[in-house]
Amino acid sequence: MRAARAHRRRHYRGSVPGRRPNKRRDCAAGRFNIQRDYFGVNAEPPIIDDRNFETRFHVPRNVFRSIYLAFKDEPLFQQRINATGPLQAHPLQKFEAAFRFISYGDAADLLEEYVRLSLSTVAQATRILLELILRRWESTYPCSPKQSGMKKMMERSAERGFLGCMCSLDRTHWERHQCPTGMAGAYQSRKGSRGAVVEVVCDEDLWTWKPIFGAPGSLNDNNVLNQSPLYLDVTAGRWPPRGVTFTVNGSTRTLH
Amino acid sequence: MSTTDEKKTFNRLQEAIRKDVERLFGVRTKQFHIALHPGRYCSMKQLITTYKAVCILHNMCVESDRDGFLSRRRGAGRTNEGRGPGSELEGPAGAAAAATGGHDGNDGGADDGGAAAAGRPAPGGGAAAGLADAVSAANPPPALNAVGQPPAGGMISAFDAWGETRNHTEHEQLRANLTAHVWSARGELLASYVV
Numbered sequence: 001m002r003a004a005r006a007h008r009r010r011h012y013r014g015s016v017p018g019r020r021p022n023k024r025r026d027c028a029a030g031r032f033n034i035q036r037d038y039f040g041v042n043a044e045p046p047i048i049d050d051r052n053f054e055t056r057f058h059v060p061r062n063v064f065r066s067i068y069l070a071f072k073d074e075p076l077f078q079q080r081i082n083a084t085g086p087l088q089a090h091p092l093q094k095f096e097a098a099f100r101f102i103s104y105g106d107a108a109d110l111l112e113e114y115v116r117l118s119l120s121t122v123a124q125a126t127r128i129l130l131e132l133i134l135r136r137w138e139s140t141y142p143c144s145p146k147q148s149g150m151k152k153m154m155e156r157s158a159e160r161g162f163l164g165c166m167c168s169l170d171r172t173h174w175e176r177h178q179c180p181t182g183m184a185g186a187y188q189s190r191k192g193s194r195g196a197v198v199e200v201v202c203d204e205d206l207w208t209w210k211p212i213f214g215a216p217g218s219l220n221d222n223n224v225l226n227q228s229p230l231y232l233d234v235t236a237g238r239w240p241p242r243g244v245t246f247t248v249n250g251s252t253r254t255l256h
Numbered sequence: 257m258s259t260t261d262e263k264k265t266f267n268r269l270q271e272a273i274r275k276d277v278e279r280l281f282g283v284r285t286k287q288f289h290i291a292l293h294p295g296r297y298c299s300m301k302q303l304i305t306t307y308k309a310v311c312i313l314h315n316m317c318v319e320s321d322r323d324g325f326l327s328r329r330r331g332a333g334r335t336n337e338g339r340g341p342g343s344e345l346e347g348p349a350g351a352a353a354a355a356t357g358g359h360d361g362n363d364g365g366a367d368d369g370g371a372a373a374a375g376r377p378a379p380g381g382g383a384a385a386g387l388a389d390a391v392s393a394a395n396p397p398p399a400l401n402a403v404g405q406p407p408a409g410g411m412i413s414a415f416d417a418w419g420e421t422r423n424h425t426e427h428e429q430l431r432a433n434l435t436a437h438v439w440s441a442r443g444e445l446l447a448s449y450v451v
Binding site: 063178 | 429
């Protein structure tokens with residue numbers, strides 16, 4: 001990935017003779033505003049309290065904090081010093097920008113006013129943040145439930161009256177605006193636009209696992225299921241865990 | 257088309273259970289608007305990254321909110337109340353499975369092969385065998401690249417399992433059993449919701 005980033009860096013050449021000078025964005029003001037509004041400065045409480053924090057960022061404060069602490073020292077996010085001396089953007093600004101981008105779907109240049117970062121920095125911060133989250137937590141967060149968890153889930157669905165039910169599975173389509181014309185036929189989704197199929201499994205309180213993305217939109221649900229890792233796991237005997245039984249109307253079955 | 261009252265009741269309950277995942281799509285799109293216009297990114301790789309990262313973020317939020325959920329409290333209250341006859345075995349077995357699961361997690365990948373090998377040969381015959389299997393199989397950790405790994409019992413077992421997933425008679429029978437169960441357990445409760 002690093003090689004790919006180095007290759008791409010040619011696009012952002014930075015301050016070299018012949019290019020337009022940087023805007024006077026006043027990064028420090030952006031950082032000060034964010035700290036005053038959400039975290040408090042000079043021993044004063046923040047203007048925006050916890051409840052509004054969650055409505056603003058669409059994640060609870062502790063989740064934001066854990067992500068911030070995990071990645072604030074990554075090369076893109078740490079605060080750097082410009083060649084001419086002044087400090088550049090604080091990690092907080094980039095996190096704020098990335099989170100607004102993720103949770104509001106804001107245009108990247110809209111954030112220039114409050115966060116005081118350039119369009120390209122916002123886009124880059126978002127992209128890198130998503131990559132980092134994926135790399136750090138991919139193995140822990142969307143993992144499929146093991147035996148004990150599976151038993152608990154079956155108990156819960158039995159309480160709701162549906163014996164032997166583990167979870168719900170469904171698919172939806174994500175639109176792909178920038179689909180190459182050559183692949184438009186394969187990605188033609190059912191609503192008339194280009195799209196790809198998203199498959200996910202979730203339980204009662206919306207804990208998701210096995211998120212799968214990437215089947216072309218022209219496939220129907222049956223075809224997507226046949227090629228999804230979930231189905232391959234079931235047929236190859238990797239999942240669900242063995243030894244989970246349920247009894248319906250007198251006859252006992254095993255999940256596997 | 258469901259004709260009888262039993263079938264209609266079953267259908268109604270299935271709809272109610274299925275709504276979880278339909279809700280998920282709505283909640284996730286509202287929460288992370290990037291899911292509304294993901295196509296801003298050109299490459300498929302970038303889209304996949306976005307999707308998975310959004311799922312992870314969503315799970316983190318769920319985990320931090322979880323204690324406030326009604327379902328969890330209801331589940332906890334129910335298990336403390338006591339269970340039906342014949343489920344005493346379930347307690348210790350579950351505890352053992354949980355304990356071995358934790359142990360596995362600490363050990364990392366080293367234990368995986370042994371545990372999987374111990375688990376495979378017994379294809380879950382009766383309930384007793386299933387329980388013994390449960391303790392010995394010791395919850396192998398999730399495979400990171402599951403698709404790349406060959407099935408443990410060879411391709412024959414995979415084809416058998418594939419056939420099993422398309423077993424019509426079994427499907428019909430399970431559905432009939434479930435319909436009967438739902439009718440006897442929830443028929444009255446759901447009567448007013450069935451059109």
